[in-house]
Amino acid sequence: MGEEKEEYSIIGRPLIKVDAMAKVTGETKFADDLALPRMLHAKLLRSPHPHARILSIDTGPAEALPGVHAVLTGRALPIKFGILPVSQDEEALATEKVRYVGDPVAAVAAVDEETAEAACRLIRVEYEVLPALMSVGEALAREDVRIHDYGPRGNIHKEVALEFGDVEEGFAQADHVREDVFFYEGSTHLPMEQHAALAAHGPDGKLCLWSSTQTPHYVHRALAKVLELPASHIRVIALPNGGGFGGKSDPFSHEIVVCKLSMLTGRPVKICLTREEVFYAHRGRHPVTLWFKTGVTRGGAITAMHFRSYLDGGAYGSYGVASLYYTGALQTVTYRVPRYKFEGVRVFTNKPPCGPKRGHGTPQPRCALEVHLDKLAEALGLDPSEMRRRHLVQPNSVTVNQLRIGTVGLGECLDRVVERSGWKAKHRKLPFGHGIGVAGSAYISGAGLPIYWNALPHSGVQIKIDRGGGVAVFCGSTDIGQGSDSVLAYVAAEELGIEPEDIRVVTADTDLTPVDLGSYSSRVTLMTGNATIQAARKLKAQLFEAAGEKLGVPFDRLRAAHRRIFDRDNPEAGIGFVEAAVLAEAKFGTLGAVGSYTPPKGLGKYKGAGVGPTPTYSYSAAVVELTVDPETGFITVDKVWLAHDIGKAINPLLVIGQIEGSVYMALGEALMEEQAFRKGVHKIPSMLEYKSPTFLETPQMESILVETLDPAGPYGAKEVGQGVLLPVVPAVLNAIYDAVGVRIDEVPASPEKIVKALEAQRRGRASGNGRLPSVTFPEPTVVQPTGA
Amino acid sequence: MVPSPTLAVNIAPLRDVHKALIRLRVNGETHEVYVPVHKTLLEVLREDLNLTGTKHGCELGECGTCTVLVDGEPVLSCLALPIELQDRDIVTVEGLAERGVPHPLQVAFAELGAAQCGYCTPGILVAAKSLLDQNPRPTLDEIKEALAGNLCRCTGYIKILEAVELAAQRMTGNWKRETGNWGTGSGA
Numbered sequence: 001m002g003e004e005k006e007e008y009s010i011i012g013r014p015l016i017k018v019d020a021m022a023k024v025t026g027e028t029k030f031a032d033d034l035a036l037p038r039m040l041h042a043k044l045l046r047s048p049h050p051h052a053r054i055l056s057i058d059t060g061p062a063e064a065l066p067g068v069h070a071v072l073t074g075r076a077l078p079i080k081f082g083i084l085p086v087s088q089d090e091e092a093l094a095t096e097k098v099r100y101v102g103d104p105v106a107a108v109a110a111v112d113e114e115t116a117e118a119a120c121r122l123i124r125v126e127y128e129v130l131p132a133l134m135s136v137g138e139a140l141a142r143e144d145v146r147i148h149d150y151g152p153r154g155n156i157h158k159e160v161a162l163e164f165g166d167v168e169e170g171f172a173q174a175d176h177v178r179e180d181v182f183f184y185e186g187s188t189h190l191p192m193e194q195h196a197a198l199a200a201h202g203p204d205g206k207l208c209l210w211s212s213t214q215t216p217h218y219v220h221r222a223l224a225k226v227l228e229l230p231a232s233h234i235r236v237i238a239l240p241n242g243g244g245f246g247g248k249s250d251p252f253s254h255e256i257v258v259c260k261l262s263m264l265t266g267r268p269v270k271i272c273l274t275r276e277e278v279f280y281a282h283r284g285r286h287p288v289t290l291w292f293k294t295g296v297t298r299g300g301a302i303t304a305m306h307f308r309s310y311l312d313g314g315a316y317g318s319y320g321v322a323s324l325y326y327t328g329a330l331q332t333v334t335y336r337v338p339r340y341k342f343e344g345v346r347v348f349t350n351k352p353p354c355g356p357k358r359g360h361g362t363p364q365p366r367c368a369l370e371v372h373l374d375k376l377a378e379a380l381g382l383d384p385s386e387m388r389r390r391h392l393v394q395p396n397s398v399t400v401n402q403l404r405i406g407t408v409g410l411g412e413c414l415d416r417v418v419e420r421s422g423w424k425a426k427h428r429k430l431p432f433g434h435g436i437g438v439a440g441s442a443y444i445s446g447a448g449l450p451i452y453w454n455a456l457p458h459s460g461v462q463i464k465i466d467r468g469g470g471v472a473v474f475c476g477s478t479d480i481g482q483g484s485d486s487v488l489a490y491v492a493a494e495e496l497g498i499e500p501e502d503i504r505v506v507t508a509d510t511d512l513t514p515v516d517l518g519s520y521s522s523r524v525t526l527m528t529g530n531a532t533i534q535a536a537r538k539l540k541a542q543l544f545e546a547a548g549e550k551l552g553v554p555f556d557r558l559r560a561a562h563r564r565i566f567d568r569d570n571p572e573a574g575i576g577f578v579e580a581a582v583l584a585e586a587k588f589g590t591l592g593a594v595g596s597y598t599p600p601k602g603l604g605k606y607k608g609a610g611v612g613p614t615p616t617y618s619y620s621a622a623v624v625e626l627t628v629d630p631e632t633g634f635i636t637v638d639k640v641w642l643a644h645d646i647g648k649a650i651n652p653l654l655v656i657g658q659i660e661g662s663v664y665m666a667l668g669e670a671l672m673e674e675q676a677f678r679k680g681v682h683k684i685p686s687m688l689e690y691k692s693p694t695f696l697e698t699p700q701m702e703s704i705l706v707e708t709l710d711p712a713g714p715y716g717a718k719e720v721g722q723g724v725l726l727p728v729v730p731a732v733l734n735a736i737y738d739a740v741g742v743r744i745d746e747v748p749a750s751p752e753k754i755v756k757a758l759e760a761q762r763r764g765r766a767s768g769n770g771r772l773p774s775v776t777f778p779e780p781t782v783v784q785p786t787g788a
Numbered sequence: 789m790v791p792s793p794t795l796a797v798n799i800a801p802l803r804d805v806h807k808a809l810i811r812l813r814v815n816g817e818t819h820e821v822y823v824p825v826h827k828t829l830l831e832v833l834r835e836d837l838n839l840t841g842t843k844h845g846c847e848l849g850e851c852g853t854c855t856v857l858v859d860g861e862p863v864l865s866c867l868a869l870p871i872e873l874q875d876r877d878i879v880t881v882e883g884l885a886e887r888g889v890p891h892p893l894q895v896a897f898a899e900l901g902a903a904q905c906g907y908c909t910p911g912i913l914v915a916a917k918s919l920l921d922q923n924p925r926p927t928l929d930e931i932k933e934a935l936a937g938n939l940c941r942c943t944g945y946i947k948i949l950e951a952v953e954l955a956a957q958r959m960t961g962n963w964k965r966e967t968g969n970w971g972t973g974s975g976a
Contacts, residue, residue, distance in 0.1 A: 020898035023906030025890065026841020026881035030907065033840035192845045192853055192907040192941055242843065242907030243941050275846040481905025481942050657901045657947055664944030687939065688850040695932040698945045 009561040010494040011715050014653035017486040018500055019240070019479065031196035031212040031239040036268040039198070040069055042258050043116035043271070045106040045123050046280065047098035050132035050350035050680035051147065054096055054105065058124040062108060065122060067115035070264045072107040077260055081222045083215075083250045083355075085452050087157070087317025089148055092226060092256040098127070099147055099315035100352050101681050102280025104253045109261040109269050132350045132680040136289065136312045136773045139347045147315065147348040157313050157346045158321045160328065160608060161780035164400040165339035170304020174295025176379055180372045181291050181770045184364035184747045186312065187673040188284035189357050190692060193242020195281060196272040199258040207263070208235040211255050214244040214478050215518030218451065220510045222251030223259055238508035241519075244480035245665070246356035249520045250283050250318055279685035283355030284675055286323055286346075287312040288364040291772055292372045300380055300387035304339040307331060309365060310773045311346040311354070318355035320346045322451075322611055326361025329612030331369055332399040333442045334410060334619070335391045338785075340400050343777040351677055356520060358665055359722045362443065363729060367747060370439035370730030374737070383427065384734070385418045385438045400785045402604035406616035407708035409645025410440055413621035416643040416704045421623040428738060433628055435739025439730040440621045443723025445647075445713065446523025448602045448613030457596035459527035460514025463492060463535045465543075465591040469578030471496060471503045473535075476516035477528045478508040482721050483654045484524045490650055491529050491714060495536035496543070497560025498577050514594065522719030525650065526615055527597045529714030534595030539584075542591060546583035547575055600712075606783045615712035618719045619645035622663075622727035628739040630758055633751030635736065637667055637697070640728060643704035647718035652705060658720040659703040666728030667699070668692045672748050745770070810870045814839065815883030821870070829873060830854045830865035833880060841881040841910050845939065852938030855911035856880050860922070862915045862937075881910035884917065892955040893917055902951035904942035912938045916952045924960045928953070 022028045059071040074093035082088045094105050106123050110116035133139040133147060133155060143154035151157045171177050197211040207229060213219050216238040224231040241248055254271045261269040273281060291308040309327040313320045328342030359366075377384035388410075393399065395408045417438065418424070426436045450458060462474040473492045479485040485507055489500040506512055516528055544558045547565040551558075551573055559568045566574025575583075585591050602613030623641040628634075640663050649655045672691040676683045684690045709716030729747060737743050742757035760766070805824045812819050814837060821836045830847070833839045833856070842865060845853035849867040856865045857879040884891040893913050896902070903909040912935060919926055919934040926934070931952050932945075940948065 016898050017901065017903075019906070020901075020903060021890070021894075023903040023909055024881075024894040024897045024913065025885055026839075026910045028906050029840070030843070032844075033834075035835075190941055192851065192905070192939065193843070194845065241905060243905045245941065275848065275850075481907075483904075653901045657904055657943060660944035660946040661904065661942045662944075664946075665941070686848060686850060687846045688848070692939065692941070693945075694939065695935045695945045695949070698932065698949070701944070701946055 008494055010490050010500065011650055013651065015490065015500060015651055017483050017654065018489045018505060019485055028240055030193055030242050031198060031210055032272040034198050034210055036198065036200060039268040039270055040109040040111065040265060041113045041116050041271070042107055042109045042261055042269050043113060043120050044104045044254060044257065045120040047094065047101060047103040047105055049098055049127055049129050050101050050134070051130040052098050052127035053130060054094060054098065055126040055128055057106060059106065061122040062119040065115065065119045067111040068108055068119045069267070070109045070261050071119065071123065072257060072261060077226055077256060079226045079228070081226050081251055082317050083218060083319055083451060084317060084321055086321055089150065089317045092253050100350050102277065102352055103315065107257045107261060109265055134349055134351065134677055134680060136310050136347045136349065139349050140773055140775060147350065155348045157317060157348050158324050159778060160324060160342065160344045161777045162328070162606065162608060163341040163780040163782050165785045167304040167306050167339045167341045170339035171295040174303040175298045176376065177293065177295045178376055178379065179291065179293040180368070180375065180745060181289070181772060182368035182371065182745045183770050184288045184290065184367055186285050186287035186354060186675040187357065187669050188279060188282055188675045188690070189243070189245035189247030190687070190690065191241070191243030191245060191247055194273045194275055194278050195248060195252065195254065196270065197255045197258050198268060198270040199262040200268040201259065201262040201266070206233050206235065207259055208237065209255060209259055210237045210239055212241050212248055213238045213255070214241060214248045214480050214520055216478060216508050216510055217476060217515050217517055219251045219255055223256060226256050227259055235511040238478040241478065241480035244519060245358045246360060246520065247283055249356055249518065252281060275687060276685045279682055280352045282314065282352035282675065283318050285357040285669070286354040286361070286364070288327060289770065289772060290365055290368040292368055294372060294376060296376050296380065298380060299390065300377065300382050301391050302335060302337050305331060305337050306341040307365065309344040310775065311344070312349055313346045314349055314351040314353040316353040318353045319360070320354065323354070323356065323361040325608050325611035327365045330362050330442055331365060332401050333393060333403055333405060333617050334440055335388060336393055337400055341780060343780065345775050350680060358662065359443065359725050360521065363726050366441050366726045367730040367733070370727065371733050371745065374734045385414055385423060388440050389414050398603060401612065402609060403612050404603055406712055407647065407710040408619060409706040409708040410442065410619035410621065412706045413619055413643035413645055414440055416706065417621045417623040417641040420702060420704065421625065421641045423623060426625070430738065433630060433739055435628065435735040435737065436623060436625045437731040437734025437738055438621070438623050439727035439734060440619070441723060441726035442617045442619050443719060443726060444522060444614035445526045445616050445618055445719040446599060446614055447521040448599045449610045450517055457598045458523065459516045459531045459597045461528060461531040461535045461595045462514050463539055463593055465539060465581050467582050467585050469581050471498065472506060473503055473532065474506045474513045475528050476508060476510070476513045477524050478519045480519045482519065482658060483651070484519060484528065486654065487525050487529060487650060488532055491532040492536050495533060495540055496577070497565060498563050522722045525717055526713050526719065529650070529717060530597040531595040533714055535593045538593035539591060542584045542588050543580045546587045547580045550575060550583055606781055616647065616710040616718055618723040620724045620727050622731040624728065624731040624735045626732065626735045626739060628736060628754060630740055633754035635671055635749070637699040639700040639702070641702045641704065642724055642728065643706055644720060644724050645706045645708050645718065646720050647710040647713045648707050648716035649705050650715065650717050655705060655720050656703045659724045660701055662722070662724040663701055663728050664693060666725040667732065670729040670732040670747055670749060672750060674748055808871055811874050812870055812878060813875060814878045815880060823870065825871050827870065828866050829856065829868040829870050832870050833865060839880050839882055843907050843910055852915065853908050853911045855915050855938060857914050857918055860918055862918050879914060881913055884913060891917065892958050893952065896951040896955040900947050900951045900954060902943060902947040908938060908940040912940065912948060920956055920959060924956060926956060
């Protein structure tokens with residue numbers, strides 16, 4: 001798969017995306033752009049209480065309203081669902097209890113949105129209000145008030161304790177041991193597109209759902225379960241997503257509801273969430289309290305690390321079990337950690353459910369770890385970039401928690417950002433108020449395991465070639481703006497020797513396309529790329545055989561490029577692609593081939609070992625330079641240097657686009673974004689008040705691509721969609737310290753926190769560590785290290 | 789989007805809505821629509837004229853996604869009422885290309901990857917067109933200022949700024965872009 005060709009004609013070029021012109025002309029159809037004849041509009045009635053028992057629901061007056069076609073409550077949809085098999089705790093519409101402000105309770109289908117909304121207001125719901133548990137501390141303290149009736153105890157959704165090697169022994173060997181507490185606030189994806197879905201249940205009994213989802217396959221499965229229909233009678237089509245970032249990766253209430261309403265009314269039904277509802281749908285970054293204890297030698301080598309995470313999960317499971325494991329999984333894949341202990345807990349609270357946001361469960365620990373290392377480096381009198389550089393994991397090694405490492409470009413990433421930023425002349429040398437910070441990170445290129453247990457491929461691709469030379473690539477992958485449709489076209493074009501514009505891609509349609517698990521976990525380029533190569537090479541073999549016969553050239557001397565198949569040694573001797581396709585169809589019959597990809601099995605056998613393995617890790621390093629106004633605490637980010645080990649850039653333009661977008665999103669989290677609540681209610685469910693960076697806050701950015709040609713990736717490629725967010729947030733915090741000498745061990749590092757810390761410093765008080773929630777973790781599962 | 793609830797709307801939403809015949813000139817074409825007077829320009833464009841190129845992100849005037857031009861000025865269509873805009877010159881993203889030939893802004897956005905998910909793109913394109921029509925050689929700060937009301941979550945804004953500069957450069961001939969030491973990327 002990582003095989004090197006002498007020269008690529010498509011791979012590595014900054015080509016435009018296959019859908020670029022459609023997007024800049026407004027032609028691209030997003031879910032809410034669709035309309036069908038006789039279409040009805042749906043609205044959801046949502047809970048006004050963070051926690052309450054539903055005593056009764058009276059839908060009579062709503063049903064009587066002219067223009068209303070159906071009113072739905074949870075009684076019609078009693079089967080629970082959820083993205084993970086272990087947390088099937090969601091209902092399309094709440095039946096007994098509501099668990100956050102915004103929890104859907106009833107739905108209406110009517111002739112237009114206004115009528116549906118008016119009908120929702122006529123639905124009378126009688127609630128018995130229950131105590132609202134709005135923080136991890138409250139939820140742990142009130143074991144008597146259970147948000148769910150499952151989980152080990154009280155409001156604990158999931159707890160983990162794993163020990164790899166003897167950390168106490170490691171601490172005893174250390175020259176210096178330090179502990180730190182951090183808090184990473186929750187934030188939301190804020191995709192520009194509000195979630196929308198359109199369902200049509202036809203007279204043939206077949207159901208079709210068009211939705212703005214990143215995971216049509218998982219939505220398909222949830223619909224079959226909740227609606228009790230055979231999966232073969234359901235078609236899910238994911239439209240291009242107007243931004244996802246993880247926020248459209250769960251099966252949602254509104255998707256199930258429009259399907260049911262269409263089944264009840266015999267008419268197409270559409271819903272588009274309001275922006276306020278998008279804040280309630282959420283599934284964003286978990287607020288996490290984190291604790292690190294690390295022992296190091298004088299030279300900065302880590303002897304042992306003990307880590308704890310406390311996740312505020314919100315009201316439902318969502319991806320939370322995976323999120324929790326991810327907080328503890330990837331500490332070991334950047335710098336060598338010979339002994340490691342991880343204890344973590346995810347707690348239910350009465351807030352919109354948290355889930356996967358860009359980096360899923362890893363930005364919080366990565367941020368804390370990289371600040372923690374900065375403090376350790378200072379205590380040891382080492383340059384923080386140098387300390388990291390000296391203790392990198394080795395390529396092709398195995399970590400203490402049994403993760404298999406592929407190629408490692410982290411050292412080169414660190415070197416490049418250090419060099420380009422002029423780090424050595426700036427760190428601890430800039431005038432007061434100006435600072436510079438560094439951090440490194442790693443991320444998965446696709447999860448090693450699917451979300452539900454199965455032995456099937458994670459990605460499938462089908463390619464057909466017609467006698468006019470038309471090539472169509474079919475794949476279940478979903479373009480959320482990252483360019484996954486384009487990657488299919490680039491790879492197929494490279495292999496078949498044609499141009500991307502010669503290819504039609506058909507994606508994200510469960511009726512037409514082979515399954516791809518979805519646009520999550522940074523898996524798509526690697527997995528669909530490998531599957532496409534496999535399918536295309538089968539067809540290339542047929543084309544070469546037919547062309548070789550015609551040309552009298554042996555198979556292994558043939559090459560395909562620039563719409564020709566030709567003799568490598570005598571490029572003049574060749575035939576056009578279309579002619580080759582005709583010859584091959586005459587020889588072999590209709591031309592079509594499939595390819596699929598399944599990641600290699602992980603090494604670990606312990607419970608929880610399923611989270612962390614990947615075909616290969618991407619690596620990133622960031623240097624951030626910024627200015628802090630000590631009077632106001634206001635931060636201006638001057639420049640960000642970001643180097644990323646991309647393995648191989650299939651299209652450097654799109655890779656840099658992902659880097660710039662990730663840096664931006666990281667700066668939003670680092671400086672201003674927070675999904676915050678007051679008295680059970682979301683404080684700021686609007687785009688105006690949920691502060692996110694604008695054009696005016698855009699710093700200079702320099703993106704540096706490092707290529708390590710990983711054998712696991714297509715042409716050597718790794719992920720870029722998520723990992724590059726990770727080092728930016730801690731680099732900001734480290735730069736703040738360099739600028740004004742106070743540590744903000746909290747995200748977002750908002751102006752008031754900086755002013756407060758400076759004030760405390762002036763009064764000679766340390767800006768002390770935060771407090772940890774009180775949890776007794778279970779005895780750890782002890783796993784003997786097998787790695788290097 | 790939805791007007792504040794009144795008893796009349798609650799009880800008989802279909803009967804008591806005041807409708808009007810409105811003449812709108814959009815992308816050079818005149819349309820007559822008979823719509824409730826409270827229906828926003830955004831809704832009329834998308835639902836009555838099938839011009840779904842104009843998107844929405846909040847319907848509260850906060851994100852800039854639904855920007856269209858009215859007499860050359862950017863206007864948030866989610867806050868504009870068609871009845872107040874009769875016979876004004878409205879331009880949406882569908883009106884940027886001329887006879888199928890894309891506007892230089894559209895070409896630059898496509899070439900530089902300034903549209904990732906593409907959802908905020910129509911609003912940003914028309915806002916940028918308004919800027920370049922009035923100020924063909926904007927500075928970087930002037931571009932940032934002109935687009936500051938449009939949110940984008942994918943691009944980090946860098947490629948958009950580069951694309952506006954590139955389009956401006958192409959539209960004005962020999963003018964040099966400011967780009968040099970920011971938003972740079974380098975290969976391996």
